Amino acid sequence: MTAHSNLNIVPFVSVDHMMRLVLKVGIETFLTELALVIEEDFRRWEQFDKTPRVASHSKEGVIELMPTSDGTLYGFKYVNGHPKNMKEGRQTVTAFGVLSDVGNGYPTLLSEMTFLTALRTAAMSAVAAKHLARPNSKTMAIIGNGAQSEFQALAFKAIVGVTELRLYDIDPSATERCAGNLAGKGFTIKACSSSQEAVEGADIITTATADKQYATILSDNMVGPGVHINAVGGDCPGKTELHRDILLRSDIFVEYPPQTRIEGEIQQLASDYPVKELWEVIAGKCEGRQSERVITLFDSVGFAIEDFSALRYVRSKLEETGLYVELDLLADPDEPRDLYGMLLRCEAHLRVV
């Protein structure tokens, strides 16, 4: 055994370990700390390699690789999107990711990211609202009460101070499940029977519906002055949630314009329609909300840097929690030029054992 004898090892955070990590840290603390890492990375946005995601499309769905790097660390996420999966008892979206050392190219973390993506999406939404919603926003409508909804609610509670939820889903059992899961978590919850009812009195409107082609979850008359809209569900070409007229009345903030123009709500607008970049607001280079009456819209599609932040945060928690296993992922012979010799030594060892 040499000082380098563990170079072959990559820590792996399984789904079970991710759940234990979230429970150990506490989900609201987890979301709050993750939000701080996202803000930290958004403030140094210009340091990052920003590659568009690499997508492999098929009849049934898409598989994407989302890489990025800050010059010191490199991260990528593998994520699929298959709307028909749910009918077969599978997740529409699953994901995993890797964080590596740019200096030597060795992976330093492999992690499940189905949970982590839900957590980072919620933390990102809450970070945007913290910078864009009216101060003292307490009431949030959530339209679409699927897999994202509880994470969104908890992030907005922890980071923005939301305490009142108004829930609506076309499937009442989804609303019931969401309300049940959030019972006892410090919210006043109202189950609503229409989108119209849900948005009444809401400071913030979160739309997180799925599987709809050019749907109109919100129509223009439903959105009053001063509201912040957190549009989470529209995130690929052909999938939008908001009526175009709402976009025209809003100050629009996005993650990475070249990607959002293809995937976000603004795919409904001209390709040069003015939008603001959220990182500039967070970095103090650009004003967020300009008045009490402005409608602000975060047109969220999810960007690789958020996954990078999430992987970076998870890795920072490993030592103190021990919630990972060691994966023998990298062939690392004592003599790097002698890869084949490693096989011979393994053979000799097996013969002895």
Add this chain to the structure above:
Amino acid sequence: MTAHSNLNIVPFVSVDHMMRLVLKVGIETFLTELALVIEEDFRRWEQFDKTPRVASHSKEGVIELMPTSDGTLYGFKYVNGHPKNMKEGRQTVTAFGVLSDVGNGYPTLLSEMTFLTALRTAAMSAVAAKHLARPNSKTMAIIGNGAQSEFQALAFKAIVGVTELRLYDIDPSATERCAGNLAGKGFTIKACSSSQEAVEGADIITTATADKQYATILSDNMVGPGVHINAVGGDCPGKTELHRDILLRSDIFVEYPPQTRIEGEIQQLASDYPVKELWEVIAGKCEGRQSERVITLFDSVGFAIEDFSALRYVRSKLEETGLYVELDLLADPDEPRDLYGMLLRCEAHLRVV
């Protein structure tokens, strides 16, 4: 537990399991069977998505993602290249890969690929030589006796019938190590003191050197008529091994022209210089060797489809060998819309335990 209760599991082949798999199957059988899968995939070349690799470059090296899909399966490889790693006791190149089901986007295999890449590169080289070298080629020169060399030798023995090796490396200890590792494997081995000496009487010349900028491992006068050249080492911009004049005298065969023109020996030639695609030879659409006297050159850089074939082959071996572990990589709740509920159930379970 439901019929779907193992949907979260992805088989993982560690470095240790890969070595045991190779030893259990036998390395020559492994290379031979892998070569058949590569040939099978090359014959249906036109079915594949062919994306250029996605590279993240830094001062010290490169990290790449190499995806491809045949419409039924999707595969990608993560691979780094960091020449300075060897001085620090790390591998210059490490890799891992994933194979997924296109229909639902779920990964079905995660595997180490440092070993597997060496194996597939060797199998690919031997497949090319099987189609391009003179029949009854028995003698191979290997110039550059590093980590690739033994794998190349064994693949050429198993697939082409090579039994005589003539080894040369600028570092005599590398040649000594290679010859030692191959002792008793059925070769007659000659350690040579120059490239010139190594190529004397060789039917096939394999060049597998590393870390050289526009090196000239072979000069024009060293290559006689009828020889097949297997150029493995030149595989990125600025890294070549052969003198340009050799290229001009050869029939050149490549994997994927858009990639080879950037990374291969032919980066020295005009961007429209005629080359032949190896898959067309394997599929019987194009002639390989046209006469006894022609010099054939396989300008190998490594393409994503070969990694796909390798992952596909490894996956086919899992059931019979059991050489893998189950990785809890995918969050897969019984109710797909209830991701957060999975966390609550985990919490309740931990409280009971």
